[in-house]
Amino acid sequence: MDVGIVGLRQLESMPKRIFSGVKPTGPLHLGNYLGALRNWVELQRQYESFFCIVNLHAITIPVDPDYLSALTLEIARLYVAAGIDPEISTIFIQSDVPEHAELAWILNCSTRMSELERMTQYKEQARKQRESIGAGLFEYPVLMAADILLYQTNLVPVGEDQKQHLELTRDLAIRFNRDYGETFQVPEPYIPKVGARIMSLSDPLKKMSKSDDDPNGCVMLLDDADTVRRKFKRAVTDSGTQIKFDDSRPAITNLLTIYQLLTGKAPADVEAHFTGKGYTQLKQDLAEVTIEFLRPLQERVRGISADDLRGILEHGRNKAQGIARATLAQVMTRRGVVGASGSN
Ligand code: AMP
Ligand code: TRP
Numbered sequence: 001m002d003v004g005i006v007g008l009r010q011l012e013s014m015p016k017r018i019f020s021g022v023k024p025t026g027p028l029h030l031g032n033y034l035g036a037l038r039n040w041v042e043l044q045r046q047y048e049s050f051f052c053i054v055n056l057h058a059i060t061i062p063v064d065p066d067y068l069s070a071l072t073l074e075i076a077r078l079y080v081a082a083g084i085d086p087e088i089s090t091i092f093i094q095s096d097v098p099e100h101a102e103l104a105w106i107l108n109c110s111t112r113m114s115e116l117e118r119m120t121q122y123k124e125q126a127r128k129q130r131e132s133i134g135a136g137l138f139e140y141p142v143l144m145a146a147d148i149l150l151y152q153t154n155l156v157p158v159g160e161d162q163k164q165h166l167e168l169t170r171d172l173a174i175r176f177n178r179d180y181g182e183t184f185q186v187p188e189p190y191i192p193k194v195g196a197r198i199m200s201l202s203d204p205l206k207k208m209s210k211s212d213d214d215p216n217g218c219v220m221l222l223d224d225a226d227t228v229r230r231k232f233k234r235a236v237t238d239s240g241t242q243i244k245f246d247d248s249r250p251a252i253t254n255l256l257t258i259y260q261l262l263t264g265k266a267p268a269d270v271e272a273h274f275t276g277k278g279y280t281q282l283k284q285d286l287a288e289v290t291i292e293f294l295r296p297l298q299e300r301v302r303g304i305s306a307d308d309l310r311g312i313l314e315h316g317r318n319k320a321q322g323i324a325r326a327t328l329a330q331v332m333t334r335r336g337v338v339g340a341s342g343s344n
Contacts, residue, residue: 016154018043018190021052021094021147024071025063026210028078030219030290031198034261035159039192041083043157049089050151050320051079056094056101057143060136061125077309078221081300092316094147099324103146104139106331107172110179111142115171120164145169150324152185160196161207163189180334183327195261201235204250222298225291232287243274243282252279255286262289 020040022032040051055072072093079091094100116122116138126133148156148169156166166189173184198208200217212218216234223231238249245253245267259282260270274282332344 015046015048017050017151017185018047018155018157019050019052019148019151019153019187020157021054021057022075023054023057024068024075025058025061027071027220027222028075029208029210029221030258031159031208033082033221034195034198034258035192036157037079037082037084038195038261039157039190040089043155043190044084044089047155049084050153051084051089051091052094052147052320053079053092054094054144054147057140060134060140061129073309074222076313077301077304078297080304080309080312081297082221086312086315090316090319091312092320093313096313096317097150097321097324099150099321099328100143100146103150103324103328103331104143106335106337107142107145107149107176108139110175111168111172115168116141118164119168121161141165141168142172145172148187149173149184150327151320152323152327153187154185155190156187157190157192159207160191163191176331176334183330183334194257198258199250199254201231201254204236204238204254219290221294222301223294225295228290228294229284229287232283232290235283237279241278243277243279244271252282255282259286259289262293 020036022028022036040049043049053072053075055068058068076091076093080086084091119141122138122140125137144165145168158166166187170186173186177183200206200208200212201219202214202217206212208218210218216231219228219231235255236251238251240249243252243256245256247253256270260267265273329344332338338344
C-alpha cells in the first residue's frame with residue numbers, strides 16, 4: 001500500500017504542524033502582532049512551525065518593487081524580533097520555494113470560479129480597485145491554500161478575517177483527497193479568543209489595517225514613541241465616561257483589549273485599574289504601555305544584521321523546500337503530470 005505523506009504525518013509520535021504567513025503590503029502593526037505574531041510565538045513551542053513572508057500574495061495588487069523587496073526583509077526581521085526563534089521554527093520567504101506557485105496552479109484546476117467569487121476579502125479589494133482587478137487577486141485564496149497544504153499543516157493560526165480562506169483551503173484538500181487519493185492533511189483554523197480582531201483607532205467598526213485610509217488608526221510596530229502617543233491621543237472614543245469592556249461601546253472595548261493583551265492582565269484587573277479614571281488617562285496609559293512593549297522589540301530589530309537574516313532565511317528555505325518538494329511530487333503523480341523521464 002502507498003503510505004502517503006498524510007499517512008506519515010498522522011503517526012502519533014509526530015508533532016503537529018502549524019503554518020502561517022503575513023503578506024508584505026505594508027509595515028506590520030499592532031493588529032498583526034496581537035492577532036497573529038503573539039500567538040505564533042506561543043505556539044512554536046508546542047508545534048513544528050513554519051512562518052512565511054508571502055511576497056507572491058503581495059503582488060496581487062500594484063506595488064513598487066524596491067518597496068516590496070525591502071519590506072519582505074523587514075517583516076522577516078520583525079518575525080525574529082517579535083520572538084519567533086529561528087532555531088526551532090522555520091522562517092522563509094514564499095518566492096524562495098517555487099513549489100508554492102506550482103501547487104497553486106494545480107489546485108486552481110480543481111477550484112470553481114463560484115467559490116472564489118464568494119470570498120469577501122476579494123470582493124472588498126475588488127470594490128476598492130474597480131478599474132483593473134488582476135486575475136491574481138481573484139486567485140489569491142488558491143495560492144494561500146497551496147501555502148498551507150504543501151506542508152501537510154494541521155493548524156493555521158490567523159486572525160478572524162482569514163476564516164473564509166481557511167474554509168476554502170479545507171474544501172480544496174478534501175476534494176483533492178476524494179478525487180485523487182489521500183494526499184493532503186486537512187488543516188484547521190486556529191483563531192485566538194482575544195485579539196482576533198483589533199480595530200482601527202480612528203474607526204472602531206473597521207479592523208486595524210495597513211491599508212487604512214487614516215494613518216492614525218493604525219499603530220505600526222516600528223512607530224517611534226511620539227507617533228504612538230499622537231495616535232492614541234487622537235483615538236476615537238465612545239460617548240459616556242465608563243471604562244469597561246462592553247460590546248455596545250466598541251472604541252473603549254478595543255482600547256481595553258489592546259491594554260489587556262499588552263499587559264497580560266485579566267479583564268477585571270484592567271477595568272479595576274481604570275476605575276475612577278477618564279478617557280484621557282486611558283489613552284495616556286495605553287500609549288505608555290505600547291511604547292514600553294515596542295522599545296525592546298525595536299532594539300532587537302536593529303540588532304539583527306543583514307548576514308544573520310540571510311542565514312536564517314536560507315536555512316528556512318532549505319527546510320521548507322524539502323517538505324514542499326515531497327508533497328508536490330506526490331500531487332503531480334496523483335494527477336498524472338509526468339515529464340519526458342516518466343517522473344515529475
Ligand atoms: P495581513 O496584515 O492582512 O497580511 O495579516 C497578517 C496576519 O495578521 C493575519 O493572520 C491576520 O488575520 C492578522 N491580522 C491582520 N489585521 C489584524 C487585526 N486588525 N486584528 C487582528 N489580527 C489581524
Ligand atoms: N491571506 C493571509 C492574510 O491576508 C496571508 C496568508 C497567505 C496566509 N498565505 C497564508 C496566512 C497561509 C496563513 C497561512 O493575512
